[in-house]
């Protein structure tokens with residue numbers, strides 16, 4: 017093992033040996049090379065003649081650039097054309113950290129790591145897999161989950177996705193969650209929670225949120241070492257009262273020495289920048305301190321350096337300028353109002369029970385999506401095809417659940433959308 021990786025492992029073990037048990041073999045071996053090209057370049061910053069990094073510089077010292085590109089961009093070239101660090105730009109990392117505290121007030125003063133920038137959430141989840149999953153390790157997650165976990169965690173790291181029953185009688189199935197978490201031998205457990213959930217659009221009530229946290233606490237007290245990955249892609253889009261608005265990461269952060277909370281989040285959905293490709297990985301554990309977090313950040317940045325090297329500078333700079341804009345919060349509220357209007361339009365159309373003979377809605381209260389469960393005998397694939405051909409309507413079929421991304425549908429079209437699904441169901445019944 018490289019001595020720099022050994023040193024990071026020593027810092028981690030000295031602080032909390034449970035975390036060393038949670039790391040995968042890859043995770044134990046990785047480190048951010050202090051004396052690599054990036055490290056040596058950082059040492060040379062500010063020198064008179066700097067011939068370190070592989071990026072060209074104009075004679076006036078500014079980044080070399082093509083006018084065809086620069087002329088389209090209002091930002092200073094220094095914020096756009098050079099590489100960003102593998103850890104991410106320090107300014108946006110600090111800002112995102114303070115935003116995590118603002119959005120999750122119950123974190124209080126509990127210390128969390130400095131977020132490391134990833135190439136959006138998919139990549140953050142992949143890097144969490146790199147650090148915490150060995151071939152054959154189990155990932156415990158709800159049976160309604162984002163299908164791309166199969167590729168990011170299953171195909172990429174050989175993890176086994178083990179599902180608990182997510183919803184029962186319109187509620188989070190706490191009993192199924194508890195028994196799956198505690199199934200098998202005491203040891204390392206990797207848990208993946210995604211609220212608001214894709215595909216169902218369900219977030220736990222406050223009581224369920226607290227119960228989920230208690231179940232994790234008891235499991236940790238019994239000796240399990242739990243890596244709790246919180247996929248917060250749709251954070252902030254909660255449309256009903258009584259539903260938890262904070263990330264589970266908040267409550268898990270101070271919970272127990274055996275629970276490492278890993279927050280994968282980012283502006284992709286929160287700030288409507290799907291193509292920007294910026295996300296963050298942030299860590300927290302009870303009594304975590306700066307040295308521990310710095311070691312975890314270095315491992316994460318090392319994994320990123322060996323994978324995509326770094327994320328786009330222009331996206332990070334644009335986002336930071338938006339976060340610092342006085343208009344930012346007002347503009348977000350306006351978009352939230354549009355999303356909520358669409359949510360309410362869906363609730364209204366479904367409220368009469370007109371479609372119940374063909375489909376019923378799974379519980380939903382947040383996010384971008386909702387699902388309808390087709391009545392016995394109806395085939396989701398047939399209906400999906402018919403919807404495209406005859407009604408010019410697109411939905412996703414997930415084993416006879418139809419996932420409806422109402423976030424992408426104007427409120428005025430919501431009725432037509434469900435009427436179309438209903439008609440297609442009736443066509444198929446004939």
Ligand SMILES: Cc1ncc(COP(=O)(O)O)c(C=O)c1O
Nearest residue numbers: 136137138162210214247249284
């Ligand atoms: C639950 C969930 N996590 C992560 C992602 C991916 O986010 P990103 O585009 O930031 O990689 C999605 C996107 O559909 C998602 O639904």
